[in-house]
Amino acid sequence: xxxxxxxxxxxxxxxxxxxxxxxxxxxxxxxxxxxxxxxxxxxxxxxxxxxxxxxxxxxxxxxxxxxxxxxxxxxxxxxxxxxxxxxxxxxxxxxxxxxxxxxxxxxxxxxxxxx
Amino acid sequence: xxxxxxxxxxxxxxxxxxxxxxxxxxxxxxxxxxxxxxxxxxxxxxxxxxxxxxxxxxxxxxxxxxxxxxxxxxxxxxxxxxxxxxxxxxxxxxxxxxxxxxxxxxxxxxx
Numbered sequence: 001x002x003x004x005x006x007x008x009x010x011x012x013x014x015x016x017x018x019x020x021x022x023x024x025x026x027x028x029x030x031x032x033x034x035x036x037x038x039x040x041x042x043x044x045x046x047x048x049x050x051x052x053x054x055x056x057x058x059x060x061x062x063x064x065x066x067x068x069x070x071x072x073x074x075x076x077x078x079x080x081x082x083x084x085x086x087x088x089x090x091x092x093x094x095x096x097x098x099x100x101x102x103x104x105x106x107x108x109x110x111x112x113x114x115x
Numbered sequence: 116x117x118x119x120x121x122x123x124x125x126x127x128x129x130x131x132x133x134x135x136x137x138x139x140x141x142x143x144x145x146x147x148x149x150x151x152x153x154x155x156x157x158x159x160x161x162x163x164x165x166x167x168x169x170x171x172x173x174x175x176x177x178x179x180x181x182x183x184x185x186x187x188x189x190x191x192x193x194x195x196x197x198x199x200x201x202x203x204x205x206x207x208x209x210x211x212x213x214x215x216x217x218x219x220x221x222x223x224x225x226x
């Protein structure tokens with residue numbers, strides 16, 4: 001158990017709809033990273049938050065947005081959903097490993113299916 | 116942009132065989148992590164290597180970081196069906212907190 005929680009585990013919705021994915025980082029961790037993993041693909045970085053502020057953006061579509069709340073949980077909002085948005089969405093929490101390394105611990109993911 | 120290339124992409128072997136997975140880049144990384152992911156689950160961190168030339172062992176798994184910190188390898192001795200999964204390498208840049216992931220190596224070990 002990584003200590004990172006994500007809900008829901010599975011989500012099935014129709015094209016054009018909007019969904020919200022939720023993530024709680026490990027206790028005490030201030031950073032949250034969101035990733036998308038399509039079938040048989042590697043992990044694509046979407047966005048990073050640190051203590052409520054956006055820190056870095058990756059390949060995130062304009063239809064997608066995220067935020068981190070004062071209690072450090074984060075939500076990823078996906079709107080105007082398309083079939084191609086069907087994927088696994090992971091969040092990760094950052095911890096300091098042996099300096100100078102940083103290690104990311106991943107949640108169990110949310111499987112989004114757009115029909 | 117830092118890129119990590121993993122090879123091979125797919126590997127299917129018999130139980131008891133040895134294998135090596137490679138992770139290569141033209142960029143220098145401050146550290147490199149290896150993850151293992153099972154279908155429908157999140158990646159699980161296996162090891163972090165930090166120093167050029169470093170070798171770490173985790174039971175039958177041996178991880179090596181290249182001297183120039185641009186490449187890494189994962190060697191599995193006497194593979195078992197339980198080793199089946201997707202192996203991902205990820206390099207951390209100078210800032211340390213951003214990871215670049217390789218495309219993954221999908222390993223299947225047949226009994």
